[in-house]
């Protein structure tokens with residue numbers, strides 16, 4: 329709903345007008361809990377700090393899809409299934425190779441994920457079983473799409489997926505054409521864990537809304553990718569990096585405090601700050617900040633980290649607004665050599681686990697999602713023939 333003056337409009341028919349559905353509960357879930365005052369995030373019972381320290385991304389996928397941790401043989405089975413699903417169908421690879429090299433990676437990812445459904449036609453008829461199969465297929469193939477497009481647009485040979493290794497390890501291998509070290513794999517894996525699930529954010533809401541029409545999981549994930557792409561949501565990580573690179577262009581005279589204040593004076597939003605639910609530090613940003621500091625020092629990007637800290641302090645002093653997950657993830661990805669326009673794709677690689685978990689949950693207890701819009705236009709106008717308008 330646009331910001332209209334409602335003084336002369338009869339709203340009696342609409343008892344629950346709420347711009348942006350702020351605070352509205354539309355679903356129940358066992359997937360995650362967010363305490364926006366405390367800055368607490370829990371995935372299916374486990375605090376994000378515990379998962380960040382102890383889990384792997386594959387364990388988090390199992391947790392979100394089953395509401396419990398896997399035992400050793402269940403985890404091995406899931407890892408093997410993910411490995412077996414990594415190869416892309418030929419027409420999807422052909423599309424990636426032949427599409428416009430200047431296309432936005434998120435747009436290519438959205439189209440390619442949509443195409444994947446054409447090759448998943450052998451359904452068992454058992455919705456739960458098929459949903460699990462589709463969740464695994466997308467989680468395995470999204471990294472392959474991202475890596476293939478990035479290499480193809482740079483004129484490099486597309487690298488076939490490995491028949492071993494974690495999602496994080498295989499993605500870095502397919503992207504860079506060489507096997508990553510332990511530290512790089514761990515960094516990527518931790519990023520995947522931290523981005524996997526986050527309640528009724530805009531993209532997950534989109535996925536559940538699509539699911540609620542009894543449409544398929546590929547449609548739900550395709551729609552969710554479209555929602556995540558926007559700069560007010562997942563697209564903010566790319567926007568954060570562009571802001572830092574804008575600052576870098578100022579050379580030795582760069583002053584992140586003055587830069588931030590000027591943007592605020594001009595009523596510009598500072599990307600990577602603010603959140604609908606968190607009114608304190610995003611718990612995921614604690615981990616990403618630590619990683620950003622370490623990696624920036626190791627890779628000679630100290631200045632980017634220092635500027636990030638300056639921006640953070642300025643936002644706190646001027647607006648009392650804290651960073652969200654997208655702020656420090658930008659410098660983490662940049663420091664491990666990932667190009668800024670791929671950042672939101674990396675987010676997608678992880679969040680597909682949460683979207684598919686919510687799809688499964690919604691299909692188990694479904695009701696169509698259908699809110700109302702307040703009509704603020706005119707009614708019963710006289711019809712004027714076209715030649716008289």
Ligand SMILES: CC(=O)SCCNC(=O)CCNC(=O)[C@H](O)C(C)(C)COP(=O)(O)OP(=O)(O)OC[C@H]1O[C@@H](n2cnc3c(N)ncnc32)[C@H](O)[C@@H]1OP(=O)(O)O
Nearest residue numbers: 559560561562564596597598599600601602603604652654
């Ligand atoms: C993975 C994720 O999706 S995390 C979010 C990623 N998005 C971003 O980082 C983009 C920047 N942030 C924002 O645009 C917002 O904070 C959002 C979209 C995340 C949340 O939006 P809302 O819940 O609607 O908050 P809203 O826009 O009402 O903000 C409240 C106030 O804080 C201000 N504010 C919020 N975020 C920012 C920001 N990043 N920079 C400057 N001011 C901000 C708003 O201007 C508003 O001020 P006002 O009351 O004086 O008008």
Ligand SMILES: O=C([O-])CC(=O)C(=O)O
Nearest residue numbers: 525526528529530604653
């Ligand atoms: O919860 C939100 O609105 C946005 C967010 O942080 C996420 O999706 O991870």
